[in-house]
Amino acid sequence: METPEVMxxxxxxxxxxxxxxxxxxxxxxxxxxxxxxxxxxxIPEELxxxxxxxxxxxxxxxxxxxxxxxxxxxxxxxxxxxxxxLRKVRRxxxxxxxxxxxxxxxxxxxxxxxxxxxxxxxxxxNAILPTKRMLLIRYYRSDKGAKIDxxxxxxxxxxxxxxxxxxxxxxxxxxxxxxxxNCKARGDILWTEKA
Numbered sequence: 001m002e003t004p005e006v007m008x009x010x011x012x013x014x015x016x017x018x019x020x021x022x023x024x025x026x027x028x029x030x031x032x033x034x035x036x037x038x039x040x041x042x043i044p045e046e047l048x049x050x051x052x053x054x055x056x057x058x059x060x061x062x063x064x065x066x067x068x069x070x071x072x073x074x075x076x077x078x079x080x081x082x083x084x085x086l087r088k089v090r091r092x093x094x095x096x097x098x099x100x101x102x103x104x105x106x107x108x109x110x111x112x113x114x115x116x117x118x119x120x121x122x123x124x125x126n127a128i129l130p131t132k133r134m135l136l137i138r139y140y141r142s143d144k145g146a147k148i149d150x151x152x153x154x155x156x157x158x159x160x161x162x163x164x165x166x167x168x169x170x171x172x173x174x175x176x177x178x179x180x181x182n183c184k185a186r187g188d189i190l191w192t193e194k195a
Contacts, residue, residue: 010056014070028052028074033159035075039082040131042157047085051078089130120183124176132172139169 011021014028029048036044055077058064066073125133138154155165 006056006060009060013059024070025052028071031071032074032078035078036082037159040129040135041082041085042131042134042154043085044159047078047081051081054081086130089134116184117180120180121176123183124179127179128172128176136169136172136176139165 008018011018011025013021014024015021029052032048032051033044036047041047051074055074058077059066059073125136135154139151141150151162151165155162158165160168
């Protein structure tokens with residue numbers, strides 16, 4: 001918010017007085033962070049703040065009228081902020097993952113088998129949510145020296161502990177591995193790409 005007067009007006013919109021408005025502001029911000037975190041956003045605080053800023057700009061306009069639950073209004077704005085963030089994530093897809101990032105099922109070593117494996121990996125990665133795909137890539141991207149720091153940062157951004165992060169990545173990796181193995185067993189991906 002730009003000025004103290006704007007903040008004061010916004011707090012008065014939220015509550016009967018500034019103190020109750022400030023408490024409601026903090027409560028709504030916590031709920032928004034949780035909402036974005038549950039949706040898989042890696043920057044939930046930024047999206048919550050963006051939601052609050054947009055809401056403040058809207059409600060402080062001279063012709064603004066809203067009757068109803070203020071939290072519901074925030075949720076509507078948060079939905080739009082989330083959809084915009086998701087479009088950005090999809091528009092700038094993560095780099096392709098090579099075998100160095102994830103353990104893939106072993107191939108026979110011939111070029112056709114390796115191409116099939118890579119095509120299956122890309123197909124399976126594209127089938128999962130962009131946020132989950134980015135999580136896997138970030139988790140496996142670092143070299144040995146930076147790996148611990150990077151994983152601690154990821155856990156902090158998600159608001160979870162390191163062990164919870166490991167479990168989440170383990171489940172994602174196992175699902176991905178199963179998808180790649182099924183795709184490889186079908187072997188139809190190269191035929192459809194060549195056709």
